[in-house]
Amino acid sequence: MARISLSSGLALYTGGETAIELEVGNVRQLFAALGERYPELASRLETEIAVAIDGEIYQDALLQKIAGASEVFLFPKIAGG
Amino acid sequence: MARHHVRATVNGDAVEFLCETGQTLLEALRDELRLTGTKEGCGTGDCGACSVMLDGRLVCSCLVLGVEAEGRSIETIEGMAVGEALHPLQQKFLEHAALQCGICTPGILIAARALLERNPDPTEAEVRDGLAGNLCRCTGYHKIVEAVLAAAREMRGA
Amino acid sequence: MSSAIGTEDLKIVGSRPLRPDGVDKVTGRARYGADVSLPGQLIGKVLRSPHPHARILAIDTSLALALPGVKAVVTRDDFPDMPDEYAAAGELTINYRDVTRNMMAREKVLYDGHPVAAVAAISESVAREALKLIKVDYQVLPHVIDVREAMRPDAPLLHEAQYTEGVSPKPDKPSNIAKRLEFSRGDVAAGFARAEVIVEREFNTQPVHQGYIEPQACLASTTEDGQVELWTSTQGHFMFRAQCAKLLQMEVSRIRVTPTEIGGGFGGKNNIYNEPLAIVLSRKSHRPVKMVMSREEVFRATGPTSGGNVKVRLGATKDGRITAAFAELNFQAGAYPGSSVAPASMCAFTRYDLDNVRVIGHDVTCNRPKVAAYRAPGAPIAAFAVESAIDELAGKLAIDPIEFRLKNAAREGTQTYYGPKLGTIGYVETLEAARAHPHYRAPLGPDQGRGVATGFWFNIGGETSATVNINEDGTVALMHGTLDVAGGSRAAMAMMVAEELGIPFEQVRPIVGDTAVLGFNFITAGSRGTFAGGMACVTAARQAIDRLRTRVAAIREVPVEAVIWKDGQARPAEGSAIRFEPMSLAQIARLAGKTGGTIAGHAEINAQGAGPGFGTHIVDVAVDRETGAIRVLRYTAVQDVGRAIHPAYVEGQLQGGVAQGIGWALNEEYVYGADGVLQNPGFLDYRIPVASDLPYIDTVLVEVPNPNHPYGVRGCGEVPIIAPLAAIANAVSHALGIRLCDLPLSPPRVARAIADRPA
Known part of the structure; x- marks a missing residue:
C-alpha cells in the first residue's frame, strides 16, 4: 500500500481527509482511485495537481509508477515566469 | 495622405524615401528603408533602443521626424561592422x-x-x-x- | 533521466563559447516581432477602454468601416463566447472564458486599456483615424483598484457570478475574492505559545511590469481555405497556437506559428493578446495583418505582476529556533482571477525547516490589467515579507542573520508544508558561501546598511521536443522547441549536444523549430529552458548516437554491442576482442545516404525531476537622509545553479534578475489616479534601473548538481529576482534603524519614514 498525503488545501474536497493508504500501480490509477473516493477532487486531479513520489516531483506523468510502499504527496502544480 | 520626398545619406549610401508628415525617422528607417536593426522600445525617447547618429550626433530616432532627415547623414547599426570585421x-x-x-x-x-x-x-x-x-x-x-x-x-x- | 557525466570528463560543458545568436544581435540582423513583414500587409490597431469599469451598451463601427483604407473591423461579435474551461499556461491555470474576454471585452470593460475593438487599415495613420470613429456606448460603473479595498464585502464587484472558491460552506454572496488557499502543517498555535520572541508585520508591494524592451508584436496571414501563418514574439509558440485554436475554434493543424527572436519576456509573453485579433482581421480583410503594441499599450494592457498585501507572524526560541510561522498573502489578480498567490504561498517559508506553518492566500480581482507571470511568479512578494521578518527576528535575538538562517535552513529531506520532502538542494551551501564572502565582512560607512535575504524557486520540466539532424558532412543541425528567451539556452543546448557527440561546439547549429516541425513544447517558463530543453537535446543526441553505432556495426560487419561512441568516433568497445577501424562522425555522415539514409535523433519527452534553486544575496546601500534616495553600493548574489553549462550566461541570469529586483525594491510601481486610470504608462514615469543606478553585481555560482539531469542542471533564471526586495529593505532598515514594510522604497516614501520616526 502506498501512503498518500494531500496538501492541506485539498482537504476541502476530501471531507477533511489528508492521509490515506491506497493500492495503486501508477499515477493514473492513483487519480482514478482518488476521484472515485472524492468526487469533488476528481476534476482537479489532472489539471491542477502535481505528485511527489518518494521525494521526486512529477507533473503530467500519468504513467509514472508508484511502488508498493511509496510515500506520495499531492499538491498544486507549479509553473513559472 | 500626402507624402514627402526625402533625400538623405544612410550609412554612406544616398537614399530616397517617401514619408508622411508625422512619421518619425525611426519609422522611415524601419518601414520605408527596411533597416529594421534600429528598434522601437517606447516611441517617446525614454529607452534609447532607436539610437542612431544624425550628422554625427547621437539621437533617439523616434524623436526626429522623417522629413528632418532631408540632406543629412544618418548612421545605424547596419553600418557599424566594416566588411568582414565587426567593430x-x-x-x-x-x-x-x-x-x-x-x-x-x-x-x-x-x-x-x-x-x-x-x-x-x-x-x-x-x-x-x-x-x-x-x-x-x-x-x-x-x-x-x-x-x-x-x-x-x-x-x-x- | 539520470546518467550524469562526471565533471572531469567534460570538454565543452562549463566553457564559455560565443552564443550562436550573437552576431545577428550585434549587427541588427536578428528579426524580432516587429521586424517581420509581408507584401500587402495591413496595420492593425486596438481601441481600448478609457474607463476602469463599465458596461458596454453598444458598439458602432460603421463610420470606421466607411473610412477609405480601412479593410476590416472586429469587436466582441467576431469571437465565439467560451465556457469555463481550464488549461495550464504558465503560472496558473487559465480559464478560456476569461482569456477571450481579456483579449476583447464582451459584457464589461474591467480596466483602463481593456480592448473593445480592433481595425486593420492600409497604414498606421489610417488605422488610428479609424479608431476615433468607433462609437462605444459605456455605462460607467464604480471601480476598485486596491487589493484590501477590493476584498471588502461592499466593494464594487467585477464578476457578478464569482463566489469565493476554497471556503466551506460555499458562500451565498459573490465576491472579488476569487479563491482562498490554505497550506498548513503542525500546530501553529502551540508553536507560537512556545515562542520566546515573536515578530509580526504587514507588508505591501505595488504591481510592477516585466518591462521587456520589445513591445508585443505579431503578424498573421490567413488564407481563404482557413490556413493561418502567425509570426509572433512569444515565450511559447505551441501554447500560442493552442490558445488561438481554442479561442477561434479552429483545428490546431490549421495554425502554424513561427516564433521571432524575442526582445525580453520574463513571463509577460506567456499568453496571447493581439494574436487572435490579427488572425480574424486577416481572415476578414484577406490580407496579412501586423499588430505592434505601443509602450503605453504594453503598460496599460499586458502584464504586470500582482501587487501584494502580506501579513507575517514568526516566533522563535531564544536560542534561535523558529517555532511557528504564519502568513496571509492577498494578491491582486487584476481583472480576472489567476494571480501567482498559489506558488507564492508555497514558497513563502520553504527555505526553512519548520514544524508549524500556516499560510493563507487570497486571489483577488480588481480593476487593473489581468496579471501575468513575472520571473518566479509571486515569490519575490512573499520573500520580501518573510525575509524582512526573519531579519527582524534575527536582530531581536542578536543572532547574525546568516547564522539564524543556517540554524533553521531547509536541507535534503526537509518536509515542506505544501507537499513533498525536498531532494538534493544547495541552500546551506549558498548561505555558507555568502558568509565566507569578503563582502560580508567589508566595513560600512555612515548612513550605510547591509542586508541579507534568500530566495527559493521550484523550477519545472514539462513537455519538450528536439531533433538532432546529422548533416552530410558530420556537422549538426539542432532543432529545439523550447524557445531561447534570451538567457542563452540555445547556446547551452548546443553545448550539451556537442559534448555528447564529441564534436566542436561550432559544428552544432541550434535553431528554434516552428510549430509545424516539432512535437509540442510547453512555454519557456519556470526556468525550464536549459533544464528540460537540455534534457530533450541530450536524449535526441543519445538516440542519434545509438543509430550511429548501429550503422557502423552494419558497415563494419560487427555486432552493435562491440561499438561504443567516444570522442566523436564509433570505436571498438574497450576490452572487446572484436576490432575494427573507428569511424568519425564525418565519415559516417558521408556514407549515411548510401547505407540506409540520413541519421537523426529525436526526443519527445515530458521532463521530470526539476531541481529547486536557492540563492543568498548580500547588498550594501547608502541612504541620503535629506532626500530619502537610496544608492546600491555593492551587491553579491550567491546561487546554487546545479551546474552552469555556460557560466557567463548563468552569471548574466543572476545579474539581470538582481537588477529587476532592485527596480522592484526602489522605484517601479503602477500609479493610478482616483479615476482608476493608469498615470505612468511609459518608461519616463515608470522608471526601471539604468546603468548609472547600479553597481557591478558580483555573482558566486554554487554547484550542487541536480541528480535528475544528465549534466546536473537546475533552472537558474528565476531565483535571482526573489531575494533583492528583502535584501535591500533589510539594508535600508539597518542604515536607518527603521523597519520599512512598503515598496517601492522611493525617495518620497523613505524621506517620509525618516521624518515620521518617533524621536
Whole structure:
C-alpha cells in the first residue's frame, strides 16, 4: 500500500481527509482511485495537481509508477515566469 | 495622405524615401528603408533602443521626424561592422556576454560608440552615465559596462 | 533521466563559447516581432477602454468601416463566447472564458486599456483615424483598484457570478475574492505559545511590469481555405497556437506559428493578446495583418505582476529556533482571477525547516490589467515579507542573520508544508558561501546598511521536443522547441549536444523549430529552458548516437554491442576482442545516404525531476537622509545553479534578475489616479534601473548538481529576482534603524519614514 498525503488545501474536497493508504500501480490509477473516493477532487486531479513520489516531483506523468510502499504527496502544480 | 520626398545619406549610401508628415525617422528607417536593426522600445525617447547618429550626433530616432532627415547623414547599426570585421564594441559585446535578448543592443552599441568617440578612456562611472539613456532589462548592465571598457582599451591600443 | 557525466570528463560543458545568436544581435540582423513583414500587409490597431469599469451598451463601427483604407473591423461579435474551461499556461491555470474576454471585452470593460475593438487599415495613420470613429456606448460603473479595498464585502464587484472558491460552506454572496488557499502543517498555535520572541508585520508591494524592451508584436496571414501563418514574439509558440485554436475554434493543424527572436519576456509573453485579433482581421480583410503594441499599450494592457498585501507572524526560541510561522498573502489578480498567490504561498517559508506553518492566500480581482507571470511568479512578494521578518527576528535575538538562517535552513529531506520532502538542494551551501564572502565582512560607512535575504524557486520540466539532424558532412543541425528567451539556452543546448557527440561546439547549429516541425513544447517558463530543453537535446543526441553505432556495426560487419561512441568516433568497445577501424562522425555522415539514409535523433519527452534553486544575496546601500534616495553600493548574489553549462550566461541570469529586483525594491510601481486610470504608462514615469543606478553585481555560482539531469542542471533564471526586495529593505532598515514594510522604497516614501520616526 502506498501512503498518500494531500496538501492541506485539498482537504476541502476530501471531507477533511489528508492521509490515506491506497493500492495503486501508477499515477493514473492513483487519480482514478482518488476521484472515485472524492468526487469533488476528481476534476482537479489532472489539471491542477502535481505528485511527489518518494521525494521526486512529477507533473503530467500519468504513467509514472508508484511502488508498493511509496510515500506520495499531492499538491498544486507549479509553473513559472 | 500626402507624402514627402526625402533625400538623405544612410550609412554612406544616398537614399530616397517617401514619408508622411508625422512619421518619425525611426519609422522611415524601419518601414520605408527596411533597416529594421534600429528598434522601437517606447516611441517617446525614454529607452534609447532607436539610437542612431544624425550628422554625427547621437539621437533617439523616434524623436526626429522623417522629413528632418532631408540632406543629412544618418548612421545605424547596419553600418557599424566594416566588411568582414565587426567593430571592436560588437566583438567585445559577444566575448563579454553583454547581450541577452539583444533588443537594446543596437541602440547601446551606437550610444557606446558615440561615448568612446567623445571619451576614448572612460571610467566605469563615465560609461554608466554615458549609457544611462539606454534601457536594458536583461543584463543588469554589468557585462555591458565591462564590454565597453574592454573595447575602449582595445581601441586605444592599450 | 539520470546518467550524469562526471565533471572531469567534460570538454565543452562549463566553457564559455560565443552564443550562436550573437552576431545577428550585434549587427541588427536578428528579426524580432516587429521586424517581420509581408507584401500587402495591413496595420492593425486596438481601441481600448478609457474607463476602469463599465458596461458596454453598444458598439458602432460603421463610420470606421466607411473610412477609405480601412479593410476590416472586429469587436466582441467576431469571437465565439467560451465556457469555463481550464488549461495550464504558465503560472496558473487559465480559464478560456476569461482569456477571450481579456483579449476583447464582451459584457464589461474591467480596466483602463481593456480592448473593445480592433481595425486593420492600409497604414498606421489610417488605422488610428479609424479608431476615433468607433462609437462605444459605456455605462460607467464604480471601480476598485486596491487589493484590501477590493476584498471588502461592499466593494464594487467585477464578476457578478464569482463566489469565493476554497471556503466551506460555499458562500451565498459573490465576491472579488476569487479563491482562498490554505497550506498548513503542525500546530501553529502551540508553536507560537512556545515562542520566546515573536515578530509580526504587514507588508505591501505595488504591481510592477516585466518591462521587456520589445513591445508585443505579431503578424498573421490567413488564407481563404482557413490556413493561418502567425509570426509572433512569444515565450511559447505551441501554447500560442493552442490558445488561438481554442479561442477561434479552429483545428490546431490549421495554425502554424513561427516564433521571432524575442526582445525580453520574463513571463509577460506567456499568453496571447493581439494574436487572435490579427488572425480574424486577416481572415476578414484577406490580407496579412501586423499588430505592434505601443509602450503605453504594453503598460496599460499586458502584464504586470500582482501587487501584494502580506501579513507575517514568526516566533522563535531564544536560542534561535523558529517555532511557528504564519502568513496571509492577498494578491491582486487584476481583472480576472489567476494571480501567482498559489506558488507564492508555497514558497513563502520553504527555505526553512519548520514544524508549524500556516499560510493563507487570497486571489483577488480588481480593476487593473489581468496579471501575468513575472520571473518566479509571486515569490519575490512573499520573500520580501518573510525575509524582512526573519531579519527582524534575527536582530531581536542578536543572532547574525546568516547564522539564524543556517540554524533553521531547509536541507535534503526537509518536509515542506505544501507537499513533498525536498531532494538534493544547495541552500546551506549558498548561505555558507555568502558568509565566507569578503563582502560580508567589508566595513560600512555612515548612513550605510547591509542586508541579507534568500530566495527559493521550484523550477519545472514539462513537455519538450528536439531533433538532432546529422548533416552530410558530420556537422549538426539542432532543432529545439523550447524557445531561447534570451538567457542563452540555445547556446547551452548546443553545448550539451556537442559534448555528447564529441564534436566542436561550432559544428552544432541550434535553431528554434516552428510549430509545424516539432512535437509540442510547453512555454519557456519556470526556468525550464536549459533544464528540460537540455534534457530533450541530450536524449535526441543519445538516440542519434545509438543509430550511429548501429550503422557502423552494419558497415563494419560487427555486432552493435562491440561499438561504443567516444570522442566523436564509433570505436571498438574497450576490452572487446572484436576490432575494427573507428569511424568519425564525418565519415559516417558521408556514407549515411548510401547505407540506409540520413541519421537523426529525436526526443519527445515530458521532463521530470526539476531541481529547486536557492540563492543568498548580500547588498550594501547608502541612504541620503535629506532626500530619502537610496544608492546600491555593492551587491553579491550567491546561487546554487546545479551546474552552469555556460557560466557567463548563468552569471548574466543572476545579474539581470538582481537588477529587476532592485527596480522592484526602489522605484517601479503602477500609479493610478482616483479615476482608476493608469498615470505612468511609459518608461519616463515608470522608471526601471539604468546603468548609472547600479553597481557591478558580483555573482558566486554554487554547484550542487541536480541528480535528475544528465549534466546536473537546475533552472537558474528565476531565483535571482526573489531575494533583492528583502535584501535591500533589510539594508535600508539597518542604515536607518527603521523597519520599512512598503515598496517601492522611493525617495518620497523613505524621506517620509525618516521624518515620521518617533524621536
